[in-house]
Amino acid sequence: MDVNKLLQIGRLKKCSADEIVFYENDQGDEMYLVLQGSVGVYKHNLDGSRIELAVLSAGDFFGEMSLVDNQPRSADVQALEDVTLFVIDNENLEKVVATCPDLAVKIMKGMSLRIRKLNDSYRELWDTAKSLEEESLEVDSTEQRIAQKMEMLKQNQGYLQAKEELAASAKETISKEIDYERIYASKMDTEYLIKSTVECPVCEQNFETDRIRNTLLKQAGEDCDFRVRYKDFEPYWYNIWVCPHCFYGNFDHAFTKAHYLKKKEIAGQKYQMQSKYSVLKSGTLTLKQVIAKFFLCQDIFNMIPKERLPFAKVWLYLSWIYEDAGDTEMFQFANQMALDAYIDFYSNDTVQLAQGQEIRLCMLIAELFKKQGKIDEAVKYLYKAVQMRTEPKREREQASERLMEYKNLKE
Numbered sequence: 294m295d296v297n298k299l300l301q302i303g304r305l306k307k308c309s310a311d312e313i314v315f316y317e318n319d320q321g322d323e324m325y326l327v328l329q330g331s332v333g334v335y336k337h338n339l340d341g342s343r344i345e346l347a348v349l350s351a352g353d354f355f356g357e358m359s360l361v362d363n364q365p366r367s368a369d370v371q372a373l374e375d376v377t378l379f380v381i382d383n384e385n386l387e388k389v390v391a392t393c394p395d396l397a398v399k400i401m402k403g404m405s406l407r408i409r410k411l412n413d414s415y416r417e418l419w420d421t422a423k424s425l426e427e428e429s430l431e432v433d434s435t436e437q438r439i440a441q442k443m444e445m446l447k448q449n450q451g452y453l454q455a456k457e458e459l460a461a462s463a464k465e466t467i468s469k470e471i472d473y474e475r476i477y478a479s480k481m482d483t484e485y486l487i488k489s490t491v492e493c494p495v496c497e498q499n500f501e502t503d504r505i506r507n508t509l510l511k512q513a514g515e516d517c518d519f520r521v522r523y524k525d526f527e528p529y530w531y532n533i534w535v536c537p538h539c540f541y542g543n544f545d546h547a548f549t550k551a552h553y554l555k556k557k558e559i560a561g562q563k564y565q566m567q568s569k570y571s572v573l574k575s576g577t578l579t580l581k582q583v584i585a586k587f588f589l590c591q592d593i594f595n596m597i598p599k600e601r602l603p604f605a606k607v608w609l610y611l612s613w614i615y616e617d618a619g620d621t622e623m624f625q626f627a628n629q630m631a632l633d634a635y636i637d638f639y640s641n642d643t644v645q646l647a648q649g650q651e652i653r654l655c656m657l658i659a660e661l662f663k664k665q666g667k668i669d670e671a672v673k674y675l676y677k678a679v680q681m682r683t684e685p686k687r688e689r690e691q692a693s694e695r696l697m698e699y700k701n702l703k704e
Contacts, residue, residue: 299326300379302388307376307377308376309372310374311487311506312371313372314332315370316546317365317369317546319365321365322363323356323382324355324360325355326378327354327355327376327377330372330375330376332348333349334349335369335371336647337546338653343369360381471619478530478578482530484509485505487506488502488503498536498538500537503531504545505531505532512524517695518661518664530578530583531545535586537573539566540563540567544590555596570589573589587610591604594607605634608628611627612627632665636658649684652685655692656688659672668703672696675696679692
C-alpha cells in the first residue's frame with residue numbers, strides 16, 4: 294500500500310489521544326484507514342460502561358459498513374494515542390480502489406469476514422432452536438412470554454407511576470444527615486480528564502466540559518450489578534454532560550443524540566430548567582451538583598418520546614452514588630426505582646438489545662432484587678437467564694453460578 298499515492302487522492306484526519314472519532318449511532322458515510330497510532334472500538338453495556346471489542350492499529354480500517362449502506366455507526370471508536378487516519382468516502386472510493394488494489398482486496402476480505410460471522414450467528418441460532426425443539430425443553434413459547442410481560446407491565450404500571458411521583462419529591466429531600474454540598478471531587482481526578490469543546494445538539498452552542506480519558510483508566514474489578522470499579526477514579530462524577538446555555542443533559546457517550554421532539558421541549562423549558570437546577574451554576578464541582586445532573590437527565594428522559602433504558606441507568610447510577618455516600622435510605626429508594634425501570638424496559642424494549650445484553654439485563658434485575666432482600670424474585674430472573682440458549686456461553690455459565698449462590702441464600 295503506497296501511502297504517498299493515497300495522500301494525492303484523499304485527506305487525512307488527525308485525532309489526539311482519547312479523542313472520539315465517532316460515537317455509536319452517529320450518522321456517517323466515511324470509512325477510515327489507520328496510518329499511524331491505534332484506536333479502540335467499544336460498545337456500551339446496560340449500565341453505560343464500555344466493552345472493548347477491538348484495538349486497531351496501522352493498516353487496519355473501520356467504518357466501512359456506514360460507507361456501504363449509510364446506516365448509523367454500530368460502535369464507538371476512540372483514539373488510544375495520537376492517530377492519523379486516511380478518510381475514504383464515496384467521492385474518492387473508486388480512486389482508492391484503482392490506486393491501491395491491495396487495500397481494496399483487504400477491505401473486501403474484511404467485509405466478507407463480517408458477513409461470514411453473521412451467517413455463523415444465524416446458523417448457531419437455527420441449530421439452537423432445532424436443538425430446543427428436539428429436546429422438548431420446557432421453555433416458554435414466544436406468545437406466553439409476551440403475555441407474561443404484558444401482565445407484569447399491568448401489575449407494575451400503577452406502582453411505577455406512584456414511584457415516579459415520589460421521585461420528583463426525592464429531588465428535594467436528599468438526606469439531611471449527609472451534606473452533599475461539602476463532598477468534592479478528588480483533586481487526583483484531573484489526571485484522568487481532558488478539557489473538550491462540545492457542540493450542544495439542542496441550542497447548537499459550544500461549551501467546554503471534562504471528558505474522561507478512558508485510555509488511562511485501570512479496571513480494579515466488576516460488581517454483580519456490572520458496575521465497573523476503577524483504581525483511583527470514579528467515572529460517575531463526569532459521566533453526565535450538561536449544556537450551560539440550554540440545560541440539555543445526557544450521558545457523555547450519548548450527548549449528541551437528542552431526539553428532535555425533545556429538542557423543541559427542552560428549548561421551551563430552558564428557563565424553568567435553569568431555575569430548577571440553579572445549583573449547577575456553582576463553581577467547584579460537588580456531589581450535590583453530580584446528583585442534580587442525574588435528576589436533570591431524568592426530566593429529559595421522561596420527555597416524549599420516553600427513553601426507558603437511559604431512565605433506568607440514571608437510577609442505577611444514583612443508587613451507586615447514595616451507597617458510596619452511606620445514605621442507606623436514598624440508596625434503597627434509588628435501587629427500587631432502578632429495579633422498576635429495568636423491569637419496565639424488559640417488558641417493552643428488549644428487541645433493541647444486542648446479543649449478550651438480554652441475559653445481562655436479567656442478571657442485573659436479579660441483583661437489584663437481591664439488594665432489596667427479595668431472593669425469590671431474583672431467582673426467577675436467573676432461571677430466565679440460564680434458559681437463554683442463544684446467548685453467549687460465558688454469560689449463561691455466570692448466570693448459572695449466581696443461581697446456585699442465590700439458592701443457597703434461601704436455605
